[in-house]
Amino acid sequence: MKLTVQVKLLPTPGQAAALEATLRACNEAATWASRVAFEKDVKRNFALREHTYNQVKERWNLGAQAAQHVIKKTCDAYATLKANLRAGNLGRPGSNRYLRATEKPITFRSQGAQPYDDRMLSWQMAERRVSVWTVAGRIKDVAFTATPEQLATLALYRRGESDLLLRDGIWFLLATCEVPEAPPNTDPHDxxxxxxxxxxxxxxxxxxxxxxxxxxxxRNRERTLRTKLQKKNTPSAKRRLKKRxxxxxxxxxxxxxxxxxxxxxxxxxxxxxxxxxxxxxxxxxxxxxxxxxxxxxxxxxxxxxxxxxxxxxxxxxxxxxxxxxxxxxxxxxxxxxxxxxxxxxxxxxxxxxxxxxxxxxxxxxxxxxxxxxxxxxxxxSTAPAPPPRQRDGAGRERSTTASGARCAGPAL
CATH class of the missing domain: 3.30.420 (Nucleotidyltransferase; domain 5)
Structure with missing residues (x-):
């Protein structure tokens, strides 16, 4: 089964600047590709590549792998939107919420998550370092930290893509792991x-x-505090709200x-x-x-x-x-x-x-x-496999249930 292991990156100021520039370029390219997909009504991966691949590479100075991931991320966002519309999570057809979601192209936050494959990201587990592709060139020796359990899981079971994410000023890598399941108990006594x-x-x-x-x-205390800070609406109140x-x-x-x-x-x-x-x-x-x-x-x-x-x-x-x-x-x-x-x-x-x-x-x-x-x-047993991860319009990873509802995916 697939699980996600979240590790914290510890980049130097120069490395952090290169990573931030990379996220900004990738998400600007994804927003542009999303506009093309919306205008031409082309929302499948290989079809959208024909209209956007060369421009994404040249205009934002992205490598071949990065450009492909940008286009795929855009298509995943539209697939997630379609699933949510079908499940009724954005209201009934014709409602204000439904129209807001469908009448304009999806846009991506400048710091939205960006997927990396093994050609763009390599792990050195013993040294606790990663080598990351950026628009400024490949950055080596980016330190990361994780718990012993997470490190063991990464060393044994890491497979597939990892997502680079900036959250509240902290850098993370979300690594996909293929963890084996124990043999199912087919004869429980109760x-x-x-x-x-x-x-x-x-x-x-x-x-x-x-x-x-x-x-x-x-929760009640936090809700009361948020109400007071929102009523004040001062710069310091906004800083406290963002921090909390x-x-x-x-x-x-x-x-x-x-x-x-x-x-x-x-x-x-x-x-x-x-x-x-x-x-x-x-x-x-x-x-x-x-x-x-x-x-x-x-x-x-x-x-x-x-x-x-x-x-x-x-x-x-x-x-x-x-x-x-x-x-x-x-x-x-x-x-x-x-x-x-x-x-x-x-x-x-x-x-x-x-x-x-x-x-x-x-x-x-x-x-x-x-x-x-x-x-x-x-x-x-009605315990399904963890739902596949898809990206919403902000570039965040989301899991989609059978009904299309978005929910948080499992993580170690």
Whole structure:
């Protein structure tokens, strides 16, 4: 399976200037190629090369490989846009959002990611150095740093392209690795049900609750601070906003990685599969009061589900997605379904048999039972391979699900 390893580059000021000039040239060329693709309605890789390849090389002083990657990046961006339009992620046809996305060509940020293949980028793992092509010539001995686990993964499994990325003044390389999967467990003796939520991020059918109250308090505090800074709208307030951007997302991602790692390790240790809810489209199905919308929209349930899935595939643990309908209203003991069974957010009390339990644990037991029933009927593991990475209009890497929805790809 394909995973992405992110390493941090440590270039000198001169090297950083050459790298920044390279990103700027490549993204300017991609924006121009995008305009040609839009005007001529040619959005396939080899067809677009006929119209843009020579001009991209000569006008922006790019090498042959760089020019080809620029054109391919442009075509990938239009493929991602098409998938999102088809999936309805940009609104209905004719809506303002839909028209904004389709009535003008895609543009790329000056610091958008640029793909490199092995002809343009070489790794010296022992010295922790890379040699990178730039518009100013090839730069050698660019230092990088990574964790021991990342270095081992790079040395053993790195295959294919690596993306050069500048994020908040820090340089990164995103390297693609082909990591082998463990043999799948085709005979689990049970399933570990996982109920995903906002107050409690994940609750297992074993009764383990991974609460999200601390994360929610931090989100509320950050949201209040952002509101105050946006109202001030001073240069110092803007600097603080820029400094704090992505901080909450990084924290949530780190928590999701830890939860997913723990869940998969427990399932692997006990020889069980993992049962998850299929929450596709939940944001469109649920109607919320205004104070709840921001909290619900910041709920990274899809990211947590993807982390569990790809870690489970790597460990050989089967994953089954079940229909979440009425799992919070169904008694895990007698099967009685009643809206009144859910006494509060935290507690479940069956009106038929009197069974009392934590509400999320009761739901996770129902999820486990549904997954076990599906598995006994012969349903296969529904853990797909990580979706292929594509680039959006800003030159950022995105993964595309089967429905075309964009989401963060797995990374080590």
């Amino acid at each position: 399933f570990l049900g996982i109920d995903l939520g906002i107050v409690n991020i994940a609750t297992t059918s074993d009764g383990e609750i991974m609460a999200g109250r601390g994360l929610n308090r931090i 951007r992505r901080k909450e997302a990084r924290r949530a991602k780190d928590i999701n990685h830890k939860i997913a790692k723990h869940v998969v390790a427990e399932a692997e240790r006990t020889g069980r599969g993992i049962a998850l809810e299929d929450l596709t489209g939940i944001r469109e199905r649920v109607r919320l009061r205004r104070p709840q919308r921001a909290t619900h929209s910041s709920w990274a349930f899809a990211q947590l589900g993807q982390f569990i899935v790809y870690k489970a595939r790597r460990a050989g643990v089967p994953v089954v997605h079940v229909d979440p309908a009425y799992t919070s209203r169904t008694c895990a003991e007698c099967g009685h379904i009643d809206k009144a069974n859910r006494v509060s957010q935290a507690w479940f009390a069956c009106r038929s048999c009197g069974f009392v339990d934590h509400a999320d644990r009761n739901s996770s037991r129902n999820i486990r039972a549904r997954a076990w029933e599906l598995w006994r009927r012969g349903a296969p």
